[in-house]
Amino acid sequence: MTQRPELLAPAGSWEAFVAAVQNGADAVYLGGKMFNARHSANNFDNDELVRAVEYAHVRGVKVYVTVNILLANHELEEALRFLHFLHNIGVDAAILQDLGLARLAREVIPELSLHASTQMTLHNQAGVKLMQQAGFDRIVLAREMDLQEIAAIKRETGAELEAFIHGALCVCYSGQCLMSSMIGGRSGNRGKCAQPCRLQYQLVDDRGRSLADPHQVGEYLLSPRDINTSAHIPELIAAGIDSFKIEGRMKRPEYVATVIRTYRNLIDRALSEEPYRVEPEEAGDLAQIFNRDFSPGYFFGNPGKDLMSYKRPNNRGVRLGRVKGFNRQHKTVEILLEEPLRVGDGIEVWVSEGGRSGIEVNSILVNGKQVASAPAGTLVGLAIPGKIKPGDRVFKTHDADLMERARETYTSARETRKIPLHFLVRARVDEPMYMRVADEDGFVADGCSHEVGQEALKRPLTAGFLRDQLDRLGNTPFVLAGLKADIEGQVMFPMREINELRRQVLAQLEEKRLQAARPAGVAQQLMERRLRGALEQIKARPDRTGQQQLLAVNVTDLTSLQAAVSYGADIVYFGGESFRSKGMITERDIKAGAEFCQKNQAALVLSSPRVMHDNELKRFTSLLERTADLPLDGVLVGNLGLLQIIKDYTDKPVVGDFPLNVFNSATILYLQERGLSRVTLSPELTLKQIQEISQTAPVPLEVLVQGSIPLMNTRYCPVGSILGGLATGKKCAGPCSHQRCGLKDRKGLVFPIEVDQNCRMHLFNAKDLCVIEDVYTLLASGISVLRIEARKEDHAYVARAVNHYHKAIVRFQHGFRDEKKDREAREDLAELSAAGITKGHYFRGVV
Incomplete structure (x- = not known):
């Protein structure tokens, strides 16, 4: 039997969390207010974490909390107390990067399940085995792994494996990037990455001369496309990946809703008997909600330049058409639509001169008349400022219909995700009504009404009437799947009594679902004893005699x-x-x-x-x-x-x-x-x-x-991709063997590049x-x-x-x-570095 993979959704806010659950996520990963690698997301305070766990567990969804940064000594105790809190509120796992914290957690909170973050750079079988021995129950693999490697790791280790399958891609091996840290003081290992990889660079030689025309190649030489594996879900399942992870804790809830809904459908389709396919509407929704262009990442090998979005580091949108001309009478730009357009959509014109011009559409003219929307194939007139010329490309960057459809899933009181319930109701004259409910996970709740049944004079209780009353579950996470009505005689119950009994039984069922997902807590006194013992071990003072x-x-x-x-x-x-x-x-x-x-x-x-x-x-x-x-x-x-x-x-x-x-x-x-x-x-x-x-x-x-200092270590090589022709199905010509290169930033600083024996790039600090x-x-x-x-x-x-x-x-x-x-030595050493020298983080930390 094919293993059903978990669909794991990101949530950086409460709205995104609800969007993930309501659109079909099996699990959600999110961060608390401290110790997580998305410092700029809204994240969740402790009360919100409790609320999130209860909301998810009632609906059969797991919650993983990211504690995935490096920790300073003075933070370890507080982090361990936070892990204790997470365990006691029922969090299903904590995602960790720090080896030291993991070691302490195994001593202090051994009951808590741990997942090894992708920040641990795990990319081979032995590394996975090491982390299994360290007490991790799941490994989040490096994004640079291909499916053959993943399948081999699964086969040889039996480990539970998680992999990113959609969303933004770091150009560097996660956990090995110091670029944001060293040049801007914002550490990716502390969750504060400033994304310098999305900035402009030129490929230059060792004299600073450009080796590629930025107008032809592009200027965003470290900016990858987003991963999109929608076409390859069956292959990912076959490789043995246990959890399909969507990137996006910094994304809007509409993004989470759309991507999770689409992959929910695709995974279910891949596991069904029907032929696998991605519908055009599904592909369109994924592209429209956000894309930097797409690639399947490294799952099928190193795609070289096809991995990268050299000309744009942010959302491209979906191509809407080209500018056909101008209507002088109405002072509008005429565009022949390749996609539908409506008032409220956002568009962007890639103009020939001056970059890009973007607007929100507030007026659409068709044949000189105002319309609210226009289908593909229509010639429309739009008022767009800027130096726009015929032939300029137009992209739809915001689709109002898609956003409204996504928003409905997490703002409506009527839930999208429903748990099927089977009711048994027994009704007799002079007896309380008995109601029993069972869900598909085996949880059962029952109860009796306060009042007894009365002889019906006009309208006796029927199975149809009961079904109507029990089916009023719109504001709950449940849906009526079946009813067995055991009604004897001409009996009647007040409607309010039936509704109250239904409410009580469902509340009992919710509590049972919650209790089943909540582990036995670790008592504070026991945790304190373990904590003191663990921390004492790292405070012992060694003998340094003869050092x-x-x-x-x-x-x-x-x-x-x-x-x-x-x-x-x-x-x-x-x-x-x-x-x-x-x-x-x-x-x-x-x-x-x-x-x-x-x-x-x-x-x-x-x-x-x-x-x-x-x-x-x-x-x-x-x-x-x-x-x-x-x-x-x-x-x-x-x-x-x-x-x-x-x-x-x-x-x-x-x-x-x-x-x-x-x-x-x-x-x-x-x-x-x-x-x-x-x-x-x-x-x-x-x-x-x-x-x-x-x-x-x-x-x-x-x-x-x-x-x-090496700032990045990447499987992607700009030298091979830009100068050597490395691309999907094409080998590199090896230009790195006869020249030294660098990346020059907007300020003129050159970051040297070296390529190692395994064709990986090492990007070094300019200073x-x-x-x-x-x-x-x-x-x-x-x-x-x-x-x-x-x-x-x-x-x-x-x-x-x-x-x-x-x-x-x-x-x-x-x-x-x-x-x-010392001062004279410093002056001499400064001459060795053309860009100058730095004291790094010795006097400006990242904590």
């Missing part, structure tokens, strides 16, 4: 490795990740690097990509096996899948990389329990937060102090991180390792940077601070 202060450098070429070691680096990360602009790192390079490090008393730690789909993970573990005999000093791991299996392939130390998003002490404790010997902290932490965390860290800590003046403070706070990120840099950059930081560390080790030398 060294070391300098690490991350490089991607052998010459830079040699420069790093020669100028004083203690640790070099190298070998597992290559950039095409520098050529691929070979096993011979790794061997040479390891021997050079060993000869010069430095440690070589094998680096690894932060993203590794299953086939790539196998290639990396094969590399681990082939280099097992080399004098390597550990492995740098930023991928949860590799973290899960690393001990199967090496007994060398494992270092946690910054893509693991280590934002609090609980996450460090979790990673220590997984066998990590050192952990790199999130670059979104402030110096003050770093100082606090370092006081209780059970393992040595590492921080990034210098270099261009280099530089905290040379704060080395003394960082080391004094207990940080063990300072890292220079130089993967895209050459040996000259590495030599200068390592030289300055090595000297600063030596000064600390000798117990003195030289502000003049």
Whole structure:
């Protein structure tokens, strides 16, 4: 039997929540006022959460609450209390990103079901298994996965899987984007993304010269189309996806109503005996309610440029027609309609000069006469301002009929979603009326009237009269599906008595449905005891006797490795990740690097990509096996899948990389329990937060102090898509192998691009991180390792940077601070970055 997938709807407001339920959602995900990744949505306060859970559960719908951001130490206790509250009000699951919070939640509220957020970047079988072991009941997969990968994960892990099937698409792997955070101070990992991906960029070479005509290609080079899988529902079901997730907690309730209604029909059709199809009206509604153009995302492979909406980052609407000419008598623009149009619709003209001109239609002329609406094929006259020319395209961006139809589903007192009920009524003279009701989920309620039946003189009770009375359920979530009337003799009951009995029985049924969905609560006293014990574990102060202060450098070429070691680096990360602009790192390079490090008393730690789909993970573990005999000093791991299996392939130390998003002490404790010997902290932490965390860290800590921080890691590659011809069914010509590129923003800043061995883009910050003046403070706070990120840099950059930081560390080790030398070093390091330098989040946090 084919598994029936859950249809999971977004809700950023009460209206959107009701719209989701009434239009057929099986479950709704929403956020509270704190700790969720859609900070700008209205969201739900605690009273509204209680109300939402009760409203949903009566109607057989589940509620999942997003607690899917990274948490600072001081927030952990409050977040755990919030999870306790969610469990006790009957929330069906909480969606989490933070590894530390998940670890604590398993101790404090083990009764609460947890879902692993897409912000955890889960994209391989081993990562899914790791999160299953961590106590997650469902995995929300990365959006970059194709159906074959998903089917394999389902087959190999048996995990409950959730995937986004419609709506806006992040261009970056979720949980790995620092762009909004680093350039604007609004962190996506904290739910405050400013969407810099929807802004204008030009593809340029390393001298800042444009490589593609913006007028031809477009200027929105990081703006993806919306996902639309409506044509592929049977394939998604066959892949084993358990929950079909609609994106859109920032969207209007009309959007939620329309998209959920459409996918409800499509899923039901796919599970029926009839041939699967998407009706033209359904496709039209999905396009009309909101689209940036559509693509099926990555479900069928990497579509390259076909994934992107290069010329428009917002709603396109539906094509209405082209401008045919002008009517000078009526001073109107004439358009031959390809779609119906009515007064109240919104339209936009893509004019040849000056961008776009949009209006709300308040007057339509047909043959010189005012009309309220016009069908497709009609030549209409509209008063539209702007420099409009014949041939300009016209789009309908707002369909008043569609919006009104959607609005009716969540504003009317008469509910759209109905639970079928079967009534049994027994009526006798001199006996109370007995009423029993049963729903299709097996819940039963019954009761008796206060009054007894009287002998009827004129109009005895009939089955037809009872049906009419019991069918008056318009303002309830129920509908009459069947009635068995057991009436004996000429009996009558007052109408008010029948209606009151019906009301009492239905109220009892609602309460039974609610009670069945509500788990046994966790008592406050028990929760407090668990909470205190869990929090005490992360407050233990470690013994730091004999702790060294070391300098690490991350490089991607052998010459830079040699420069790093020669100028004083203690640790070099190298070998597992290559950039095409520098050529691929070979096993011979790794061997040479390891021997050079060993000869010069430095440690070589094998680096690894932060993203590794299953086939790539196998290639990396094969590399681990082939280099097992080399004098390597550990492995740098930023991928949860590799973290899960690393001990199967090496007994060398494992270092946690910054893509693991280590934002609090609980996450460090979790990673220590997984066998990590050192952990790199999130670059979104402030110096003050770093100082606090370092006081209780059970393992040595590492921080990034210098270099261009990677802002995005994407499966989409603008170089290959724009210059290499990568598209659906077309391979990339590989332009990245012979040139270095960047994205230039509206302010003229160039964000460098590198393409790795797996054809993923790494977008780096225009400004280099530089905290040379704060080395003394960082080391004094207990940080063990300072890292220079130089993967895209050459040996000259590495030599200068390592030289300055090595000297600063030596000064600390000798117990003195030289502000003049720090300042001079900063001035020299600033020359290495054309766009200037930044202290990142060290003094401006994201919390």
